[in-house]
Amino acid sequence: MLTRKQHELLCFIHDRLGETGVSPSFEEMKDALDLKSKSGVHRLISALEERGFIRRLPNRARALEVLRMPDKGGNVVPLKAPALPAAANDIVELPLHGRIAAGTPIEALQGNESLAVPAALLGPGEHYALEVSGDSMVEEGILDGDYALIRKTDTARDGEIVVALIDNAEATLKTFRREGQMIRLDPANRQYDPQRYRPEQVVVQGRLSGLLRRY
Structure with a gap:
């Protein structure tokens, strides 16, 4: 089970990615969760990453990918795999x-x-x-x-x-x-x-x- 703050952050990242295609900034995450500092965001991100809910994309600022989400019953549901990226020579x-x-x-x-x-x-x-x-x-x-x-x-x-x-x-x-x-x-x-x-x-x-x- 995720903690309440972990769940809130995961949903916020997932919703923002769905709206804009870009991960929210750490400042936006701090404000959305009413945290006092960005260090709290870093801890939550690390916990979600360790538990396999998100991953950081290399060489891109603020780039996060949501891998799975809990449903209303608390069960973990893997998200549909994203489309394959453009070919390496593109x-x-x-x-x-x-x-x-x-x-x-x-x-x-x-x-x-x-x-x-x-x-x-x-x-x-x-x-x-x-x-x-x-x-x-x-x-x-x-x-x-x-x-x-x-x-x-x-x-x-x-x-x-x-x-x-x-x-x-x-x-x-x-x-x-x-x-x-x-x-x-x-x-x-x-x-x-x-x-x-x-x-x-x-x-x-x-x-x-x-x-x-x-x-």
Whole structure:
């Protein structure tokens, strides 16, 4: 049997995946379960993983897959196996638009290079890639030198990791939140402070949909 919090988290992840195809952030999970810190989320995720209810997908930020769910009677029901991923040779060339700061905003770069990405890592919509610079998103599994795969959009919900263009000159990768009349961009590293801007200063240029890491 799952604990109440484990069951709540499993259902929340399952529902969010069904709605958007993207795992919720740790901050969203913390808020949904009314936990005091992300460490509680990490413990619940680890417990669900150990018991075979979920698994983490490698080389992708925030990527979780729900393997089975308890039914109303408490019985564990395996979920239907997902469709096979695209063939290994099914490669998409994404525009590579320079480096994006995961710390202090840096000048937004537009390059002419491209990045070969397995199609299985991408969802629907138009995408581009950015090389991550900095360490302020490490607690979301986003490391310096990773390639962030970004789905183009100009809107975002609270808790989503976005590419935000600041004052039409600087770009950064942060978790998007509305705070009263301001926009708050949150890092995922306790050594960094949130950044606050007026709404007219911030333009959302995409949402994180995947991560590519080279070793």
